[in-house]
Amino acid sequence: MNLAEIHWTAQSSYPILAALQLLPLLAIVLILSLRGRAAVYPTAIGLAVAELLLSFDLYRHFDPAESAMQLAEQLPLLPLLDYHAAVDGMSVLFILLTAVLSLLLVLYAQVRKLANSTTFLAMVFAIEASLQGMFVTLDLLWFTLLSAVELLLIAYLLQRWAKAPQDDMAMGRYLQFMGIGLLLLLAGVFMLGWNHADATGGQWSFNLHDLTMVTVPVEIQSVIFFLLFYGIGIRIPLFPLHGWLPLVAEHGTIAVAGIFLLGLKTGIYGLVRFVLPLLPEAVLRWHDWVVAFALTGIFYAAILALMQVNLRRMLAFAVISHTGVIIIGLFSLSHAAFQGSILLSTTFGTATACLLLMSGFVYRRTRTLLLPRLGGLFGHLPVIGIAFLIAGLSIIGMPGTPGFDAVHLLLEAAILEFGAMVTIAAALGNVAAAAFLLWAFQRTFLAPLAEGMPAPEIEPAMPMERIIAVVLIMILLGTGFYSEPWLNLLEHSFDGLTALYDGNGHAGTLDLAGH
Amino acid sequence: MMFMSDSGFPLLSLMIMTLPIGAGLIWLVPDPRKARWIALLTALIDLALTLAIVTGFDHSTGDFQFVEQHAWIPTLHIQFHIGVDGMSVLFLPLTVLLFTGVILASWTSVRTLPRLYYTLLLILESATLGIFCALETILFFLFWELTLVPIFFLISLWGIGPQRRYAAVKYTLMMLTGGVPLLFGFLLLAFNHASLNGMGIPDGLVFDYPSLLSTPLPAELQTAVFFLLLLGFAVKAPVFPLHTWLPTIAMEGPASIAAIMTGLKLGVYGLIRFTIPLAPAAAQEYHWLIAGLGVVAILYGALMALGQTNLRRMLAFSSLSHVGLVLLGIASFNLQGIQGALFQLLNFSIVAGGIFLLTGFLHHRVGSTDIISLGGAASSMPLLAALFFLFGLASMGVPGTSGFPAEFLLILSALDTHTGAGLAALAGIVLGAAYFLGIYRRAFLGQIHNSAVADAIDLRARELVVIVVMGILILTAGFYPDSVLELTRTASENWVSTLSGK
Helix, strand or coil, X not given: CCCCEEEHHHCCCCCHHHHHHHHHHXXXXXXXXXXXXXXXXXXXXXXXXHHHHHHHHHXXXXXXXXXXXXXXXXXXXXXXXXXXXXXXXHHHHHHHHHXXXXXXXXXXXXHHCCCCHHHHHHHHHHHHHHHHHHHXXXXXXXXXXXXXXXXXXXXXXXXXXXXXXXXXXXXXXXXXXXXXXXXHHHHHHHHHHHHHHHHHCCCCCCEHHHHHHCCCCHHHHHHHHHHHHHHHHHHCCCCCCCCHHHHHHHHCCCCHHHHHHHHCCHHHHHHHHHHHHHCHHHHHHHHHHHHHHHHHHHXXXXXHHHHCCEHHHHHHHHHHHHHHHHHHHHCCCCHHHHHHHHHHHHHHHHHHHHHHHHHHHHHHHHCCCEHHHCCCCCCCCHHHHHHHHHHHHHHHCCCCCHHHHHHHHHHHHHHHHHHHHHHHHHHHHXXXXXXXXXXXXXHHHHCCCCCCCCCCCCCCCCHHHHHHHHHHHHHHHHHHHCCHHHHHHCCCCCHHHHHHHHHCCCCCCCCHHHC | CCECCCCCCCHHXXXXXXXHHHHHHHHHCCCHHHHHHHHHHHHHHHHHHHHHXXXXXXXXXXXXXXXXXXXXXXXXXXXXXXXXXXXXXCHHHHHHHHHHHHHHHCCCCCCCCHHHHHHHHHHHHHHHHHHXXXXXXXXXXXXXXXXXXXXXXXXXXXXXXXXXXXXXXXHHHHHHHHXXXXXXXXXXXXXXXXXXXXXXXXXXXXXXXXXXXXCCCCHHHHHHHHHHHHHHHHHHCCCCCCCCHHHHHHHHCCHHHHHHHHHCCHHHHHHHHHHHHHCHHHHHHXXXXXXXXXHHHHHHHHHHHHCCCEHHHHHXXXXXXXXXXXXXHHHCCCHHHHXXXXXXXXXXXHHHHHXXXXXXXXXXXXXXXXXXXXXXXXXXXXXXXXXXXXXXXXHHCCCCCCHHHHHHHHHHHHHHHCHHHHHHXXXXXXXXXXXXXXXXXXXXXXXXXXXXXXXXXXXXXXXXXXXXXXXXXXXXXXXXXXHHHHHHHHHHHHHHHHHHHC
């Protein structure tokens, strides 16, 4: 696998990647120093906007025609832990999404008037910093440690701002699952480093460049693959490792934790960045199994989603269901597959974030998200309703939303790899998703309020709520009708991966007579 | 089929884009009560545009005209490519006319969220026009699926039945499921093109309709494409046994949606435009399947219609029966068959659309369309009853109405190629007369026994205008069918020769 790099000095006048990670840290300090003053919110919004502008600057400096890792920065820190950052198109996409979602969350915090707002805003920036760090680093250990930091920060969110009586249960279950996931991940990372030391005569390294230089013996590839795959799979979450999500969704914070965990598909990113390039033989050996599980998960979660009476739990199962589609795409292992599934994971991420934010706005008024108690909100909150529906349609993959172009690519790849049957099943899974999302939309927004329910005072949408909803609608529809720039951004990100899997005798050929 | 690239004024895009612009304007004008005026004005401007297109259309050639072609998403090999030929050009003014009628028919009956209602109608109209113009399979699919969102809302929010939300979900899910085989059919065609070009995937993928038409398709792949596209369009048409959404929509949805659903048979259009020309050999091999589906639909629809006690359900089953006859005509693969089929499809948009609008007027006055609460409606609403009868005659295919030449051509071609099926179709026409006259007698004639019927006022000027314009078109096309047949002839001849050529 070719991992050429372009140093940041060749492309930019300042180290953008370092700035991206340091700005949120600076924001934490500033916000904490302003604790309790009126200037906290404006400062936070300003800093979040600055981070977004910085990400756009990154997008501007990034050259999508180049397949090498770009804007690289390197600084030796500890013996085993070098700071080594560089980006390709995929990371740029995730960085942009992180900046957008963090800004929306800062705005959301202002609308919801959450308790302890200063601490809350500081938490948002802390998580943003850890996420940006994960998306730029090329060091596997660094990625794992930041992942641990991020998950702990989210645990704190769950403990502090949970919206349900059984919040301990949500946090407990979350910590158990994530702890195990992190241990598995750490074990896998450790084995990779050990293998490197073994091959190079005692020189440990967790750097992606170094790790790709040595081949992992086939006997232990499978072990490492399972450690890393399960470790990451728990956080994605993949069926059947999703046990923590419905509980966290039901008892945890309504939007905030969910957006960081589900809106930004860090797990998918980790699979593409580290697992697929490092363990090709194990991936090829096991990918049929992975896809079989993913396919089961799509339908299992879709059926469970249809049975939920709580909008929060329903959205959790929706996420598990659509993750299956991304995994099928990813493990089709071709250029279109990588491009499609990364675009799809950012689309699903944005759409999920939109669904969660809109549910948050609904909760602010109704104080419940039990579907039988909701209804008739569309007349009061049309913009929020439309944003909810468009996000739902993006998850279904409706043409005109970014979901379609991504699913389209993904299906093309999946037909070549797994044949028509699996692909048709995956596409039908999307229809199943349509069933529960449309039903939830009708139940929440269109159906009349149930008999005997006291009609709550529905306050019309505030300007800030409208802004958030309209921004999300514009992102989704804008990308939906014109996805070219994002596809372009990803055009050369997977050249190395594609070459790796094609080189392994794994070139997709269409068996036209077969179906 | 070749296509002509005249780089003139982008009339088709203008026609498609006028409507969303009008929809946007509705939200800029502060008074929500102005929404209907803006919608009507937009629809009328669009009507003028479509008439300009028909006038400028050159029917001596079978090529695509008013063609526009631009790059859209080059990475995915998707382009923006629209144009019309003789088979699709007449659908444009009739679609706009039907939507204009729907806007006028909703004038006073839509009170809740009027802005949203008219916005959705205009978007639906725009997407429908896009379906008729798209010359790119993915673009077609985009417009095809885009119609679902407004329809979902229109049924859920303004439906007249208590089960309207169930009906909306049922319709949307059936259509999304039907979309899966469609998309796969289009992908298979693109894959085939890529493998024949030797450019590999994804570089050689092509979704352009004229290019796909000229790409030969291996036999086994043709069968797959044929069945995928047949299935996808059969859900929309609807074809028995995938028709169950239609009676539900007719009962639960608003009259406007019922009129659009029965008036615009997009599924059958897709069958003519895509399924058969793109998989010609398979279509000819399985002609018996199309004809068989047609016969079953004719008889099943007619028999079911005979047993209905509600005008709206009766009309839904009658529409199913009429679609069956069109399928039978298509299955003959000759000039009379396809011309009859196109004529009948155009006819639906006025006759079926108009009769559903009339039923909507009736429902608005009486609060029901069940014959138990009707009876004697002709004495209090003579104009409505008389016009209902005229539209009924047209749907039966009585000479002098536009239904006659269409059904005549269809029956003629069916008797010629599938004699047994043609005889069954004749029986269906007899049944058609029976169910229509039977229910008409019970609903409109006899004694009045419901005070709501007695107090009902006859058609207002606004309603009358819509129906009379449609009625004049029915009679004109009935007496001078040549004007329509002339427009569709060259393209139809091309269509038939494509089939026999391969």
